Amino acid sequence: MFSFNTQTKNTMKKLLNRYITFIFLCSGILFGSCKKYINEGPIDTPTTDNFWTSQKAAESGLAGAYGLLRSALVNGHSYYVFGDATANEFSNLNDNTAYGSLKPSNQWNFNYVPYQAGSLQNWTMFYQVISQCNLIISKVPNIPASTFTGDVTAIKNQMLGEAYFIRAYCYYYITQVWGEPVIVTEAYADPINAKPIARSTDAQGFAQAVIDAKKAISLMQYGYADLSKVAVQANRGTAFALLAKIYMWQKQYQPAAAAADSVIQRGGYNLESGAAFSNIFKGHSQESIFEMNMLYSPNQNEAQSGTDGIFAIFLANPFVFGKTTSWNVNTELVNNLYDTTSTSTDVRVKATFYGLLSNALMVKYANVVYQNPSQQTLPFVSNNMVLMRLADIYLLKAEANYNLSNYGAAVQNLNIVRARAGIDPYTLGDPTDLLYTIMDERGRELFGEGQWYFDLVRSRLIDDPNYPNFVEGYLTNRINNRGYLWPLDLRTLLPQDPLLTQNAWWSQNGL
Template sequence: MKSKYLLTYTIVLVLFATSCRKFLDQTPVSTPTDATTWQADGDANTGVAACYSLIRAAFNASIGYYAYGDLASGEFSNSDQPDFQKVIDFNLGAGVASTATDNPLLKLRLWTPFFTAVAQSNRAIAFITAMPTAVFNGTSDAEKLARKNKYLGEAYFTRAFCYFTMARIWGDVPLVLENTDATVAQQYARSPQGDVLKQAIVDVNLAIQYLDWKDNGSSDRVVRADKGAAYALLAHIDAWKGDYAGCNTACDAVINSGTYSLTAAASFMDIYKGQSPESIFEIAQNTLSEGYNANVSLTLASQTLTAPYLNGTVPVWHINNSYVTKLYTDTADVRLKKGFISVSSGATSFLECVKYTNIQTVNNNVTLKVALNNIVIFRLADIELLKAEALSSGPSGDYNTALSLINQVRRARNAKALTGLSGTAVIQAVTDERGRELFLEGHRTFDLIRLERITKDQQFDNVTPGEFAAGKTYWPIDPNLFLNNSKITQTPFWIGKVN
């Protein structure tokens, strides 16, 4: 998404902001003109671009992408912000005043932003399907059809991505596939997670059918979905389901495409600036029209960075120093050497993750700094290690190939090869390597959930095995959502535990 879409995004986000307290507010982006707007290629392009914009808004709300995926994983020991401390402690049902609309815990318990994005995907699917092929750009009927299919593929991808995201966070969620104004008033019950993921797989397979691979010369490479992004999403859905045969096949499609390459050790930090040769799918925010004010309290930059990047001497989210020391045992590992610095406050030292330091001052105004790091969702190292998980955790137990994939990633990071491992020890090694490779990239909590399912070993300090089996790692929904929908119920573990 480039700056020419800024006006469209602004309209979309205004609508999102004014409806954030409603359940499944699916008021179209342009209700009075929907029937007359979807007339040309540019209309479809803009409509699909809005899907990505709304996903970005959902992830940026209370730093959701990292709060859900990292904050409770053990990467952080504590937070100076009390509500984020509750996430670290897995105290997800802590009381929040209904009037505290800016409270991060309340926002994290609302799935409304994701359903707003789903609504836009539903809208795009419905209207683009109805558009005549002749109105799309191209010099032949085949080119025009390919153009139409590209937009449809992106819309199916974004819907699948949203539902996969929500399924990992809340488990069972309402499944809404139709595009109609009446859905604002209709009541939806939570659909079983299995049904939600089944639909996500249907959607992502349609995306695979409709989308092509993109070459490195594409200006919108990785910030808009292509066939590689769709296969990567399918691999993650299959891994979450425990379908490691399917996961392995989808990983192979990405790896064997020849489209992506591991970033060299010397350029490791370039991954987080966006659109590196390693990246498969990202949420774009590396331009001024897409970035966010780094000084606002509820941003990743404000919680994790200090001077010279932002004001302050101590990160608000405190990295667990012993956790990092245990995870990174090779001091030559570029992920440790370049990804962290040590800062001090008095006699206390703090580790600071500096992956997301692409901060730009606007018009030389030191009080206005914009964070311009893309949200890196899928990249090649992630998929290679996910394949290693599939091989080591699946019924065949191909531990040698799994270990070779781990060492392939380690070589690219200047880390020594792992040797002498066999059997189930390789499963743990895979998860550890993912922890090193994907620190603060939105994966760790979900990786540990999958690991505990496989090994039955407790992975979270604040979740006992009994609580894990009862579903404590799935988030509660905020009680405010019940006001507009009498059919939904609380997440099972959290019934009677949300104040």
């Protein structure tokens, strides 16, 4: 395990800024000229030999991979559009008129949205992350040991493990969103002239993510030597959590439950108390397993703008002074999911929502600070984007146990999360009702965390009319034909890889 001292952190910050600037310059050159290959930029310094030569350079390259992943998830508000807006959690997405097609009356027309939010049809930024990981995996083993401080083998293993984890997360996420990824696992010396590659199957995409997650597990350890890295740097527990989520898509429920157990029993994570529920999103909580660093700091600010950053879509007055537009919460769904009466004991209601009687806001990410506090100008949101946390894993294990007919164990897992929320334990009755309750609990617990749409699709409850919170407007024929996947912008992507094909549902419907 490795940690950074203050001098190293400052050096890395300067190097990383130059490095990421170069990444996007290279990407722009490539995407304007490449006619043969998909979307892997030559994400390297001007000459490979003069960059990948030291521990500091490797640390900077790894930080660059995390930074690129954060940019990919933030771009076009995509993380929350993909995982929340499509699950009917918000009734009004009024920061962009194109999002008006994301509603039951328009049958959730993904085809229309990208005309004003093109990033939602373009997986390029995730392939930039993958390309960076491929470079790290290729270059780090050959960096001279003399440039490292500490246990060289342990440091290199940790770096490689993080790169494998990030690549696993990207293939998992691409396969969830667009399906049938193009699988690239090597760093190309000449990416512009590399041969084009056809799309793989969903099964192959998830399988590649499993391979990478297992490799990450073998290279990393549990825990953190540097507390400033909690949750924002991957470790063995992070990789096991991802593995559990991938196995659920593969319907491999026994391995999913086992991977969840590795997180729960050996990861060192603990649920926050009900009273401290909001602390989860302030960063580095004891519950968080993996998150993107976006906290505000006057000196090294990684925070999102409070007016147009990714968290700002959820906020308006009184949380951001003078801001009047936001994504408004679908109060009908909230009232169906939660007990919102005056006698409710569910701590998540107050911690998650504001103003449920009219124009309700989702306030998980409402830790707003102003650079000019006296005049309330230049707002920033000092929250981290939490991608995986312990309550999620308890509920995944409950779902896995349900599918294994281990109903008693499923109820036990479910009730751990319900107890923290302050609501009554669930008593087993009809098994189908148990599945519905687990999925409702995921909806309650993970509202606005970019996940519930994928949960509903994966469990096939999204179009099940017997499930009380199925999402009206998704046609069964569309779901059967994988129309839950987003289309690709082939006008942009085909020049990069002529072997790409459109997702079948969208191709059949004129895209």
